[in-house]
Every structure is written in structure tokens, then in C-alpha cells.
Amino acid sequence: DAGxxxxxxxxxxxxxxQVTLRCSPKSGHDTVSWYQQALGQGPQFIFQYYxxxxxxxxxxxxxxxxxxxxxxxxELNVNALLLGxxxxxxxxxxxxxxxxxxxxxxxxxxTVT
Amino acid sequence: KQExxxxxxxxxxxxxxxxxxxxxxxxxxxxxxxxxxxxxxxxLTSLLLIQSSQREQTSGRLNASLDKSSxxxxxxxxxxxxxxxxxxxxxxxxxGSTLGRLYxxxxxxxxxxx
Numbered sequence: 197d198a199g200x201x202x203x204x205x206x207x208x209x210x211x212x213x214q215v216t217l218r219c220s221p222k223s224g225h226d227t228v229s230w231y232q233q234a235l236g237q238g239p240q241f242i243f244q245y246y247x248x249x250x251x252x253x254x255x256x257x258x259x260x261x262x263x264x265x266x267x268x269x270x271e272l273n274v275n276a277l278l279l280g281x282x283x284x285x286x287x288x289x290x291x292x293x294x295x296x297x298x299x300x301x302x303x304x305x306x307t308v309t
Numbered sequence: 310k311q312e313x314x315x316x317x318x319x320x321x322x323x324x325x326x327x328x329x330x331x332x333x334x335x336x337x338x339x340x341x342x343x344x345x346x347x348x349x350x351x352x353l354t355s356l357l358l359i360q361s362s363q364r365e366q367t368s369g370r371l372n373a374s375l376d377k378s379s380x381x382x383x384x385x386x387x388x389x390x391x392x393x394x395x396x397x398x399x400x401x402x403x404x405g406s407t408l409g410r411l412y413x414x415x416x417x418x419x420x421x422x423x
Contacts, residue, residue, distance in 0.1 A: 200352075227409055238313070238398060238413030239353070252410055286352055288411070295360065296340060296402060296409045300353040 198223060200289050200301035208307045209277050217272040217304045221289030228270040229298070230262060231286040239286055245270050246292050274306075282308045311336045313414035315399055321420040328386040330417045332399030337377050340404035343411065344373050344384050346395040353398065357384075361404075389421045 201220045209215050221228050227246045231239035241254035245264035259275045268289075274281055284305050288298040312335040322328060332342075341360050345353040357366045357373040359382070365374040370387040382399055396418045400411035 202352075229409065229411075231411075231413075236415070238415050239411070240413070241410050244409055246409075252407060254410075284350070288353075290409060292409075295358060297355065297358045298343060298400075298402075298409070298411055299355060300345070302352040303350075305350065 200287055200299050202285075202287050202301040202304050204304060205302070206305045206307075208309060210309055211277055211279060213277050214273065214275045215277060215306060217274075217285050217287075217306070218269065219272070219287030219289075219301060220269045221287075222299050225289035225291055225299070226268050227290045227292040228264060228268065229288045229290075230270070230272045231288065232256075233284040233286060233303075235283070242272070277308045279308050282306060311339075311401060311403065311412040313399060313401065313412050315397075315414045315417050317417060318415065319418040319420075321422065322389060324390060324421055324423050326389050326421075328389050328419070330384040330386070330397050330399075330419070332382040332384070332414070334380045334382075334399075334401045334412070336401075337380050338404060339377060339401040340408055341402040342373075342375055342382050343400045343402065344371075344382075345398045345400065347398060347416070348395050356397075386419075389419075391421050391423055393421050394419055 229244040230242040233239040244252040372385040396416040398416040403410040
């Protein structure tokens with residue numbers, strides 16, 4: 197049973213560019229959440245997708261957007277990259293009912309130069 | 310707004326010691342609470358999940374307790390091993406309009422030396 201997968205593993209971008217990160221949830225999960233983890237900090241919630249809609253959003257600017265596809269996979273898009281966007285981006289999946297136990301992927305390390 | 314604090318921030322112990330990691334949170338209206346471990350530069354591995362109606366959960370050498378009314382959770386690690394070295398994160402989960410959202414502090418960085 198495959199767990200949560202994310203791609204790419206690492207990414208280097210220049211300020212002002214745009215980036216797309218991808219996530220495939222654990223088999224049987226229909227809810228995907230994205231988190232940003234800066235160095236030395238705990239993860240911060242960006243947003244959550246369920247039934248192809250954004251259900252919740254944390255305190256992140258509109259430069260951060262996402263999408264969920266019919267197969268429950270998800271993308272995180274960041275426009276107009278800033279140096280401060282450098283972080284580990286984590287995807288978590290869960291069932292949209294019951295215990296809501298969250299399972300995390302290995303993350304994508306984004307470096308903005 | 311949920312605020313999570315973990316004490317101590319760092320802990321360095323010899324192999325074999327029994328450990329206590331503390332977590333406090335400001336909003337007791339939680340749906341559940343998860344404990345995770347994170348190895349450097351890696352994703353989060355779920356260790357234990359405690360539902361809001363439960364008092365504790367156990368898995369192997371790990372035991373987590375929850376006192377929701379006082380906003381506290383404790384992770385006990387028995388007979389620590391060098392392989393336990395990692396950062397441990399506690400994450401209370403929101404409920405209602407924030408169901409499924411986890412709130413994190415900075416974690417406790419644990420080093421277990423042989």
C-alpha cells in the first residue's frame with residue numbers, strides 16, 4: 197500500500213518565478229492538506245482540499261493556490277516566488293471522515309535564490 | 310488561535326533512559342491530537358493518534374497521554390535508543406470549521422547517545 201508521495205524531491209527556483217508541487221494521497225484517502233515548514237520551525241497549514249474544493253485556508257497570501265483532481269491527487273502552485281518561500285513543503289492526506297488521522301509525505305525542498 | 314508549545318526544546322540523554330516530552334496547547338476544543346517524529350530534512354512519521362475522548366494511547370515503547378481540559382499532552386519514551394534520535398512534534402487537530410487541520414509548535418529535538 198503506497199503512502200503519500202510527493203514530487204519533485206528538491207527544486208531550485210529564482211525570485212519571481214512560479215512553481216508547481218505535486219502530491220498523491222495514501223490509497224483510500226480523499227482529503228489533502230499542504231503545509232510549509234521553514235528551517236527550525238514547525239509546519240504551518242497552507243490549505244486543505246476535499247471534493248476538488250479548497251475547504252480551509254491558513255494565513256498565506258493569494259500567491260499560494262492549489263488544485264485537487266478527481267483522483268484526489270493535488271497540486272500546490274506558488275507565484276512570484278520570494279526568498280522567504282524557501283522551505284520544506286509537506287503534503288498530508290486523510291479520510292474525510294472518522295479519525296482524521298493525517299499521513300504525511302516526504303516533502304519537497306524548495307530553494308529560492 | 311491555537312498555539313502549541315513543546316518543552317524541552319532540546320534533550321540529550323544516554324541510551325536506556327526513560328523520557329518525558331511535554332506539549333501544551335491553548336485551545337482545548339480539539340478533535341484529536343497526533344504525535345509525530347521527523348528526521349532531519351524528512352517528512353513526518355505518525356507515532357500515535359489520540360481522539361479527544363481518549364486519555365492515552367500506547368504503541369510499543371511509546372505512550373501518549375492527553376488532558377484536553379488543561380491543554381496538555383505528554384509523550385513517554387521507554388528505554389530510549391540511539392534510533393529514537395529525531396525531532397518530536399505534537400499536533401492538536403482542529404474541529405468544526407477547522408476539522409482536519411493540525412497545529413504545530415517547534416517540537417523537541419531529541420538526541421540519544423550510546
